[in-house]
Amino acid sequence: MPAIPSFAAMPDENGFFGAYGGQFVPPHLKQIMDGINAAYDEIRQREDFQQELASLFADYVGRPSPIFHARRLSEQLGGAQIHLKREDLNHTGAHKINHCLGEALLARFMGKKRVIAETGAGQHGVALATACALVGIPCEIHMGQVDIEKEHPNVTKMKILGCKLVAVTRGAATLKEAVDSAFEEYLKDPEGTIYAIGSVVGPHPFPRMVRDFQSIIGREARAQFQQKHQRLPDYVTACVGGGSNAIGMFTAFLEDEAVHLVGVEPAGEGLEKPGRHSATLSKGHPGQLHGMACYVLEDAQGQPAAVHSIASGLDYPGVGPQHSYLKDTGRVQYDVASDAETLDAFITLSRVEGIIPALESAHAVAWAIRTAPTLSANQHILVNLSGRGDKDADYVAARLGL
Template sequence: MKKSYLETMPDENGFFGKFGGSYIPPQLEVPFQEINAAYKELKNSKAFIDELKYIRKHFQGRPTPITFAKNLTQHCGGAKIYLKREDLNHTGAHKLNHCMAEVLLAKHLKKSKVIAETGAGQHGVALATAAAYFGLECEIHMGEVDIKKEYPNVTRMKILGAKIVPATHGLKTLKEAVDSAFEAYLKDTDNSIYCIGSVVGPHPFPMMVRDFQSVIGFEAKEQFLEHEKALPDHVVACVGGGSNAMGIFSGFIDEKSELYGVEPMGKGNKIGEHSASLTYGEEGIMHGFNSIMLKDEHGEPAPVHSIGSGIDYPSVGPEHAYLKESGRTKVGLCNDNEAVEAFYKLSQLEGIIPALESAHAVAFAMKLAPTLSKEQTILVNLSGRGDKDIDFIIENYPQ
């Protein structure tokens, strides 16, 4: 019997084709080997799987539903638009899918503290929630710019008991938060674990986070068949690092559905104005993995921008780089203004306020739908809700 895609990728060393791997300082090699060994053991453990299932059902509120966006569909014309409602997941986004599992892994490794970076704050809130649930210390590194922009999530993290560490160097956004979190983890690998917030970083994190997020895709596949008696023709998700996209793609990667990862075009196509790594980047290594990244004139990670703080990252998960290069996925683009328009349209037509990151996927679906027939279907991963963004939107983009 032919093995599924998820069973064969990545290889033993964490490579998706030429992308992925583990490029880390010697002092991190043993801790990462420990994490990899623990994951291999736990993913086949009935006790671990049963506890995760219990948490997802009785704490997270899974399965999250699929909603037919009837009014948005009528507004756009063309294909029917459906939404996978990860905004209804506890804490308001898809991030808890892997955070609960990562902290459960940390408990297995007898760690007392979890460390992570966050951009929009959703990963930080989810990890602080998981740490509170399991009784571990939590330290979240966040760029100073994002702390101001996403302050409601900063407040949530503090209430949940997390320590917030501002990243004050460089552009003071997501890349710098990752730098800062890695440095903190290096100082205390014995007692802490670095819980990476996306399908990025050294092996095994791109694989591990994808596997934990794949619950989105497998739920969506079953639910969509209930709605349409067929699979979606097109599956759309925003991509920064790309965890929500790999989550939903996992359910359809062996099927015929077209898969679109939507990148942030920001304010323009010059370096520093966007975060469209797959579109404008080239092969390069950063934060311990080989992928496609945006580079400056010196070959270093380029400055980036997006209205969505969770997707302004100068690289992308190595699996996304592989899937794009192999032709399995397509890349969509959405700029800041289109994301804001989609934010308001979904809110006012459907009564659903999306995260600005998720609004990029909605905006692309709104452009795609009119080019398709009414018999076609689009499934959008609505990866998070927009509570965190409402003050920023009203202040900067009032209607």
């Protein structure tokens, strides 16, 4: 097996991870992106910024999030031991608060008058509305009408937190359309507004910036696992839509050759059904979307394809450029879990361990449930449980007739 390359210097100065990333935007918008990049480079070197962020992580978010050994689930399955990195215990209920705090602090530092963003499942929207309330900046969230109806608890939270919620009814009325709508609104005033992208996607510097803020997950997990077990896990897995929680977890392990990294995409209703899955890395090909080069799912006309996932936060026809690079290098294996498997994992984890996972996170749990019986009892799978399932409980109960 060839030696694993060093990933420490990525992306390059132009925002590329190999052939992926960059800034595929009009010249005037490139200037804006370069300004955000310069401000980020400045603020990340400041001790006062790092201290404020660390303090908020500890006293506001509740970090470090613990690692839980799912003993009963592991015993029932046989084979490998399953462990959960409990990002669901963060304030606002998911990993999204990690980068939203960073983006809100950056917006304040840059003197921006408004923060705008998209959301799918609503976790990014809730987290960003929370962070903006904390720093005192108005917040506008664009969300597909389908997701508004599906994720009503998060919609209510966003309204309580004081953000302006824009319902997007065009097209499929899900995440991709929410991104389009938010970006169009952002272009009306890019000088006074910052677009707080909700994943490791979009033009440079957002894939790097969101990754950096989310990398706290993997740094904590690596140290915690070593302290408790005097070794590293054999497998580390996370769900992948845009890819922020997965990159946040994987980054600390990229140069640990013995650790197998597995990203789990939505197979939806089947990979053989175009438009009914969101498995971008498994079924897509290199292209461009939303200002970046990445793997893309396209239709016969070369446009972003219709996509589907039971998890609103994963139905996106692109993926982060670093994930695209990691697929090509083979450093990360990208697998899939279907809607049916995900629902089963959602219920299984809830009833065996008393933990209700987000449907997004349940994709990674499904992979662990499928894989653990094929491994030995002295092997360990670490799952990034990226969010809790409060937002999905009514939807799942209705779907299953509970």
